[in-house]
Amino acid sequence: MKFDIILAGVGGQGILTIAYLLDHAAIRKGLRFKQAEVHGMAQRGGAVYSHMRISDQPILSDLIPEGHADMILSVEPLEVQRYMNYLRPGGVVISNDEPVKNIPDYPQDPGVIDALLALPRAILVDAAGIATAAKMSKAQNMVMAGAATPFLPFDIQEYQPIIQGLFGAKGDHVVQANMSVLEAGWKVGAFTKALLDKGVSSAVAGRLVMRLDPLTLQPAMAGDLAGVLEGPNARAFLAGTGDRVACDAAMLESLSA
Amino acid sequence: MAERELLLGDEAVALGAIHAGISGAYGYPGTPSTELFEYVQGKAQEEGIHAVWSANEKVAYEEALGMSFAGRRSVISMKHVGLNVAADAFVNSGVTGVNGGLVLCVADDPGMHSSQNEQDSRFYAKFALVPCLEPADQQEAYDMTRKAYALSESLKLPVVMRLVTRLAHSRADVATREREPQKPLDPPTDFFNFTLLPTNARVMYQRLADQQPRLQELSEASEWNTLTDGPDHSRGIIVNGIAVNYLGEVYGGKVPHPVLKIGQYPVPVGKIRALLEKVDEVVVIEEGYPLIEEMIRGVSGVAGKTIRGKLDGTVPRCGEMTPSIVAKAMGLPAAESVKASMDHVPGRPPKLCPGCAHADVFAIVHEALSPWPGLKMFSDIGCYTLGFYAPHNAIHSCVDMGASISMAAGAAHAGFHPAVAAIGDSTFGHSGMTGLMTAIRDNAPMTLIILDNGTVAMTGTQKTMCTGEDLVNIVKGLGIDPDHLKVIEPHRARMAEQVKILRDEFEYRGTSVIIARRPCVQLKRKGG
Ligand SMILES: Cc1ncc(C[n+]2csc(CCOP(=O)(O)OP(=O)(O)O)c2C)c(N)n1
Numbered sequence: 036m037k038f039d040i041i042l043a044g045v046g047g048q049g050i051l052t053i054a055y056l057l058d059h060a061a062i063r064k065g066l067r068f069k070q071a072e073v074h075g076m077a078q079r080g081g082a083v084y085s086h087m088r089i090s091d092q093p094i095l096s097d098l099i100p101e102g103h104a105d106m107i108l109s110v111e112p113l114e115v116q117r118y119m120n121y122l123r124p125g126g127v128v129i130s131n132d133e134p135v136k137n138i139p140d141y142p143q144d145p146g147v148i149d150a151l152l153a154l155p156r157a158i159l160v161d162a163a164g165i166a167t168a169a170k171m172s173k174a175q176n177m178v179m180a181g182a183a184t185p186f187l188p189f190d191i192q193e194y195q196p197i198i199q200g201l202f203g204a205k206g207d208h209v210v211q212a213n214m215s216v217l218e219a220g221w222k223v224g225a226f227t228k229a230l231l232d233k234g235v236s237s238a239v240a241g242r243l244v245m246r247l248d249p250l251t252l253q254p255a256m257a258g259d260l261a262g263v264l265e266g267p268n269a270r271a272f273l274a275g276t277g278d279r280v281a282c283d284a285a286m287l288e289s290l291s292a
Numbered sequence: 293m294a295e296r297e298l299l300l301g302d303e304a305v306a307l308g309a310i311h312a313g314i315s316g317a318y319g320y321p322g323t324p325s326t327e328l329f330e331y332v333q334g335k336a337q338e339e340g341i342h343a344v345w346s347a348n349e350k351v352a353y354e355e356a357l358g359m360s361f362a363g364r365r366s367v368i369s370m371k372h373v374g375l376n377v378a379a380d381a382f383v384n385s386g387v388t389g390v391n392g393g394l395v396l397c398v399a400d401d402p403g404m405h406s407s408q409n410e411q412d413s414r415f416y417a418k419f420a421l422v423p424c425l426e427p428a429d430q431q432e433a434y435d436m437t438r439k440a441y442a443l444s445e446s447l448k449l450p451v452v453m454r455l456v457t458r459l460a461h462s463r464a465d466v467a468t469r470e471r472e473p474q475k476p477l478d479p480p481t482d483f484f485n486f487t488l489l490p491t492n493a494r495v496m497y498q499r500l501a502d503q504q505p506r507l508q509e510l511s512e513a514s515e516w517n518t519l520t521d522g523p524d525h526s527r528g529i530i531v532n533g534i535a536v537n538y539l540g541e542v543y544g545g546k547v548p549h550p551v552l553k554i555g556q557y558p559v560p561v562g563k564i565r566a567l568l569e570k571v572d573e574v575v576v577i578e579e580g581y582p583l584i585e586e587m588i589r590g591v592s593g594v595a596g597k598t599i600r601g602k603l604d605g606t607v608p609r610c611g612e613m614t615p616s617i618v619a620k621a622m623g624l625p626a627a628e629s630v631k632a633s634m635d636h637v638p639g640r641p642p643k644l645c646p647g648c649a650h651a652d653v654f655a656i657v658h659e660a661l662s663p664w665p666g667l668k669m670f671s672d673i674g675c676y677t678l679g680f681y682a683p684h685n686a687i688h689s690c691v692d693m694g695a696s697i698s699m700a701a702g703a704a705h706a707g708f709h710p711a712v713a714a715i716g717d718s719t720f721g722h723s724g725m726t727g728l729m730t731a732i733r734d735n736a737p738m739t740l741i742i743l744d745n746g747t748v749a750m751t752g753t754q755k756t757m758c759t760g761e762d763l764v765n766i767v768k769g770l771g772i773d774p775d776h777l778k779v780i781e782p783h784r785a786r787m788a789e790q791v792k793i794l795r796d797e798f799e800y801r802g803t804s805v806i807i808a809r810r811p812c813v814q815l816k817r818k819g820g
Pocket residue numbers: 320321322323349371373374375377673674675676693715716717718719720743745747748749750751756
């Protein structure tokens with residue numbers, strides 16, 4: 036087993052905390068890992084990234100060779116594009132959909148999101164929405180870590196002691212809140228992954244997830260949903276806006292009709 | 293007691309030094325070396341280790357040399373350009389030799405992630421005729437550091453540990469061993485060695501020269517200089533430090549060619565000859581300057597052998613080594629990747645934090661300089677160097693720590709007016725005072741703005757030495773005319789008033805100093 040991740044984001048988004056979480060999860064499982072990070076100049080609102088490698092075998096290079104990353108995990112949607120040369124064919128992109136527009140030439144909406152959805156395997160996460168709903172607006176990074184987890188050799192519960200170590204001093208409620216956003220992120224990741232695995236395109240899977248209430252997502256429904264997404268009701272639903280609906284049997288039925 | 297710890301390369305060296313029984317850690321911050329000192333600092337109290345940042349790298353080196361004189365072990369950390377500042381002490385300490393073990397850890401920054409150049413510290417070790425160790429991974433960083441102390445004490449020489457960014461700032465698990473106790477106080481009774489009068493220095497330098505064959509023998513026998521064979525003798529490969537991992541990586545762990553991996557210097561010439569005997573072509577993959585490659589090529593190359601590397605373009609001369617560069621140099625096909633789905637990805641350079649006082653200073657200076665269109669400031673190294681970029685466009689130089697002041701003075705001598713310099717408080721304490729003293733003695737017509745944000749912000753808000761009233765007193769002590777020393781709290785809101793203060797000093801034909809005092813917002817956030 037080996038899993039190579041490019042972690043990306045903008046200085047201040049907490050990507051090193053994601054790295055810390057995954058590093059420690061790996062070491063607790065007796066896995067080997069290496070994680071190269073950037074410090075210094077890059078941190079003041081600039082592009083930041085980290086190469087993180089997890090394996091059950093000894094790892095040689097601290098840097099992931101180009102074309103070898105299994106995943107790009109990004110807390111900012113434009114940043115994904117900076118590291119595409121690392122993503123292997125078949126690799127997955129998991130990105131927050133919330134842009135950080137701190138540069139004058141940031142592309143116009145919806146260019147960045149459309150570009151992501153045009154990728155063969157991309158998972159878009161409304162990390163801001165999920166984190167804000169949990170009154171943890173700063174925890175978008177944790178939502179993203181959760182969304183990546185269905186691809187990793189870890190269960191969300193394995194993060195508990197690490198989260199405890201990171202936030203225990205701030206009280207149990209902070210630990211609990213972090214665990215719940217991890218869980219919510221996991222649902223988005225697992226649900227979208229299941230759709231992609233059934234052959235649904237990134238664009239269709241992404242639009243569906245944007246229309247559903249993230250806390251209700253059921254990965255087990257992905258198979259049934261994949262079969263109905265081409266129908267007229269489903270298309271209308273995907274193209275629509277308005278309130279997010281619960282991912283449940285009623286929704287499936289309304290799309291199938 | 294084999295425990296596993298999760299450590300950055302910097303931290304692995306630091307822990308190795310602690311476990312080797314150091315009594316002192318010295319350094320000046322600088323990416324990518326900062327975490328080394330900070331790791332020791334975090335444990336200093338419980339371990340009984342002296343660990344306080346020094347004013348600059350030269351001071352740090354000399355303090356460590358003093359601790360070595362007294363018979364105890366110490367570690368010094370700095371970035372590569374810091375060794376330029378400490379070079380006088382360092383090179384001479386090769387001649388004096390050491391008493392207690394002394395290990396200089398210097399972190400190079402190939403690719404200039406956060407530096408002005410990518411100088412290669414292995415040249416300094418060669419220049420000072422002392423051994424240099426170069427770890428390939430975090431485990432070696434720990435193990436080598438531990439052994440470096442024994443090496444330093446057995447040779448009575450300082451030992452250089454060369455790190456590079458990708459090791460310094462990469463984390464992995466490291467197995468640690470039983471620690472050694474600190475050494476007792478044991479100063480020398482013979483004062484000859486450390487007193488480099490020509491009479492003594494000639495003797496000591498001869499001793500250093502006489503030790504060179506011994507250093508060479510140690511390199512030949514070193515466990516870190518390994519020659520491994522491979523079935524395909526169409527070429528051989530020489531790699532240093534972390535590059536060996538990239539080589540292993542691109543061949544999936546099994547390199548088919550003979551490989552000489554170098555981790556201890558002086559360069560093991562015997563092992564290089566042994567490799568050359570096996571093969572007709574050698575590819576040298578060096579993280580850093582082509583030090584080994586130039587040595588092998590000499591002036592006329594090696595008869596009958598092809599040497600490839602940075603000098604013939606097989607490997608790019610500049611920038612950081614990567615697995616992809618190694619693959620290309622070896623003629624392996626480039627790996628495929630998913631295509632980006634955007635044609636153009638705009639850059640996202642770092643910028644000043646919202647609310648940073650430096651930005652207000654730039655705005656005020658910009659206005660104050662408006663009678664002299666196009667004029668900017670001589671600047672220095674720190675967060676304020678970002679003043680080069682839009683929207684500030686406030687500075688026109690950044691060379692080395694302290695250069696803002698002396699360059700402004702030199703330009704003033706040439707008739708450049710108004711010559712304005714900007715320097716941070718920590719950089720002023722590091723290397724600014726001597727330049728200012730010189731300017732004041734000369735009454736050079738220039739204005740120095742000291743950006744006193746109360747911290748060493750650029751490298752992570754370490755404690756600064758020259759701030760607040762201490763800074764004012766230092767500047768007074770250097771002899772500034774008190775009428776031309778002004779302290780302001782820079783704010784855009786007070787633009788008109790502050791512009792006038794600055795412009796008056798710009799117009800004055802003598803040395804003036806303005807201290808712009810306002811704390812770094814990161815410092816406030818951290819409650820410092
Ligand atoms: C010789 C040398 N040592 C260390 C560094 C690393 N370094 C760059 S800026 C800086 C500190 C700047 O502090 P200060 O001047 O107070 O400015 P601030 O970042 O706080 O604005 C350091 C230590 C360097 N570039 N050169």
